[in-house]
Amino acid sequence: MxxxxxxxxxxxxxxxxxxxxxxxxxxxxxxxxxxxxxxxxxxxxxxxxxxxxxxxxxxxxxxxxxxxxxxxxxxxxxxxxxxxxxxxxxxxxxxxxxxxxxxTSREPLSCKHLHQAVNRNDEEELIRVLQSGTVNVNVCDKLGFTPLMVAAQKGFGRLVRKLVDHGADIHVKNGSGKDSLMLACYAGHLDIVQYLRKFGATWQSRDMGGCTPLHWAADGGHLPVIAYMIQDGCELDVRDTVSHWTPLMRVSAVGGNAAVASLLIRAGADVNVRDKDGKTPLMVAVLNNHEELVELLLDNGADQHVKNEFGSGAAEMAKAFGRQNIIDLLEGRKIL
The missing domain is CATH 2.60.40.10 (Immunoglobulins)
Incomplete structure (x- = not known):
């Protein structure tokens, strides 16, 4: 110019x-x-x-x-x-x-404005976009997340309600197969989990690996959410479709959270369940050096003498990986 x-x-x-x-x-x-x-x-x-x-x-x-x-x-x-x-x-x-x-005129409302409103937790702007009637409430962002998924994951309960009121589909899944309920379970937002259940979200939903909301809640480690799920009748020993892990197995493999494991066990989770390779939660906990969890499992009836399909048990695995602390723990239990 x-x-x-x-x-x-x-x-x-x-x-x-x-x-x-x-x-x-x-x-x-x-x-x-x-x-x-x-x-x-x-x-x-x-x-x-x-x-x-x-x-x-x-x-x-x-x-x-x-x-x-x-x-x-x-x-x-x-x-x-x-x-x-x-x-x-x-x-x-x-x-x-x-x-x-x-x-110049105001920019036409689009999916960009809808996702911006959700990410900013801007209820007023969200309502304005939704009431325009020009934007699909289930439109995905570049990561494959709908506005409801984002709000559920971030814990924006008021936005979750507004989105559902305007027709947001609670059953839509992202590219990895996770729905809004799974994301809320993993993030530990109990109020949103309860709200989504009220509107038909199901504990039987599975992601691409066959994991259910309880698997993701176990990964997230949020006890109030898991306690609610158990009280609401969620299946405890449901298996994923890849490793055949139950939520208790996920705890043994991923975080080793003894408090989560204890809650699942008290509710009736099987401590001797086997995955597709014949491993038990105890074996997986040993392999991941979760000493507190190993002790908890043993206290609740985990059988250390069980062998996997390759003939190895918890003790052999501990020795193979040099887990002396676990070896001592297992040997002490044998003496008792």
Whole structure:
């Protein structure tokens, strides 16, 4: 944009006519009868469209040519712009139109605004977007998460309710097969878990690896959520479809959270359940050096003499991995 100023000999011209306005463009028209294009171009009237810089208040040229029409593009939504037209005739006579002020329209509501409102926990903006009726409430972001999934994972209970009220599908899954209930279980948002259950979310839902909400709750380690799930009749020894691990096996393999394991065991989880390779929760806990969990499992009837399909038991695994603390613990139990 070239800087420009008004010369003293420029005469006033007819005003610019504003045409179509969008959130990113403004159409401008002028001089319907002034542009005689007969003969060579040096005999044509030339037009220079100028835009004012809001900071310096100086005008700069954004278009030079012989057209009586120009669309200014790449503008910001809901923003005020100011234009004027400089007309130069073949005889050198110059005229300048009165300045015209135009404000671009508000940007149309889109999925971007919906996800922005959720990520910012902006209930007012969320309601505005939802009530517009122009955005699919189940639209996914670039990670494959719906607005409901994001709100459930972040613990934005009020937004979860608004989204469900406006038709959000609680059963939609992301690319890895997780639904809003699984995400809320893993993150430990009990109020949202209860709310989603009220509207039909199921404990039987599975992700791509066959894990259920209880598997994810066990991974998250949030006792109030797990206690509610147990009280609500969630199946304790449900297996995934990859390793055939129950939630108790997941605890043994992933976090070793003895408090979670204790809660599952007290509710009736099988301490001697086997995975597809014949390993028990005790073996998995030994392999991952979860000493407190090993002791808990032994206290609750875990059989250290069971062998996997390769003929190895908990003691052999402890020795193979040099887990002397576990070896001592197991040997002490044998003496007892």
């Amino acid at each position: 070239n800087a420009g100023s008004v010369s003293g000999d420029c005469k006033s011209s007819e005003p610019i006519v504003v045409g179509k306005i969008s959130h990113h463009s403004i159409e401008l028209n002028w001089g319907s009868g002034e542009n005689d294009r007969n003969g060579p171009t040096d005999s044509w009237t030339r037009f220079s469209l100028e835009e004012m810089d809001p900071k310096s208040h100086n005008y700069g040229t954004i278009y030079i040519g012989y057209s009586t029409h120009h669309v200014v593009e790449g503008l910001e939504p809901s923003t005020l712009y100011k234009f004027r037209l400089r007309i130069t005739r073949p005889n050198g006579e110059c005229s300048l139109s009165p300045a015209v002020s135009v404000t």
